[in-house]
Amino acid sequence: DSWYEKNWAPIPLDNQKDGFVYKWNPLEIGQLVETQEGHTQLEIVHRVSTNTEIFGVVKGSTPFVEHDDGDHYIGMVHYSEEKSPRQYYNRLVLLRKETYEVAKCTETFCFEKVGVEFCVGMEVQETRIVFWISQKDRDPRMVVMDRVFFDDKWISF
Numbered sequence: 001d002s003w004y005e006k007n008w009a010p011i012p013l014d015n016q017k018d019g020f021v022y023k024w025n026p027l028e029i030g031q032l033v034e035t036q037e038g039h040t041q042l043e044i045v046h047r048v049s050t051n052t053e054i055f056g057v058v059k060g061s062t063p064f065v066e067h068d069d070g071d072h073y074i075g076m077v078h079y080s081e082e083k084s085p086r087q088y089y090n091r092l093v094l095l096r097k098e099t100y101e102v103a104k105c106t107e108t109f110c111f112e113k114v115g116v117e118f119c120v121g122m123e124v125q126e127t128r129i130v131f132w133i134s135q136k137d138r139d140p141r142m143v144v145m146d147r148v149f150f151d152d153k154w155i156s157f
Contacts, residue, residue: 007059007060008022008060009060009061009063009077011095019045019046024056024077025055025056025058026047026049026050027046027047027101028046029045030042030043031043031045050102054091054105054155055102058078058091059078060076060077060118061075061118061119062119062120062121064093065124067094067124071097072095072097073095074093075093076131085115085116085136087114087116088114088116088118089109089110090108090109091108091109092105103156105157106150106153109153115135115136116137117133117135119133119134120133127146128145131143131144131145
C-alpha cells in the first residue's frame with residue numbers, strides 16, 4: 001500500500017533464491033513468490049533497521065555481490081536532490097551476509113560531476129572496481145577506480 005520507485009537492487013538470498021532490496025529505510029529485502037492462484041506477489045523476507053539520515057533517501061542501484069571477505073555483500077546505492085538539473089550522489093554499501101544489516105557505507109561521492117549521474121553496474125576486482133555509469137540518462141561511461149581510493153571513506157555502523 002505504499003509507493004516505491006523501481007530502483008530495486010538484486011541481492012542473493014540465503015535460500016539460494018534471487019531477492020532484491022525493495023526499500024532502504026527500514027531495509028526490506030523481498031522476493032517474488034507465486035500464489036496458489038498463479039499470480040506473482042512480493043514477499044518481504046528480511047526487514048532490518050537502518051540509519052535514517054543516510055538510508056532514508058537512497059535507491060537502487062547495482063546488484064549486490066559477495067564481497068571478497070566472504071562475510072559481506074557489496075553494492076552501490078544512489079540518491080538525488082531535486083534541483084535543476086537534478087543532482088545524483090553515490091555510496092558503496094557493505095551488508096552483513098548473515099543478517100543483511102548495513103556494516104559500512106562510503107561517504108557520498110560523484111564519479112565525474114554533480115548532475116544526473118548514477119551507477120547501473122559494477123565489477124569488484126582484486127585491486128580495483130569497475131563501474132558502469134549513466135550521465136543524463138543517455139551517456140554511458142565505464143569508470144575504473146582503485147579500491148584504495150575508498151580505504152579512508154568508509155563509515156562503520
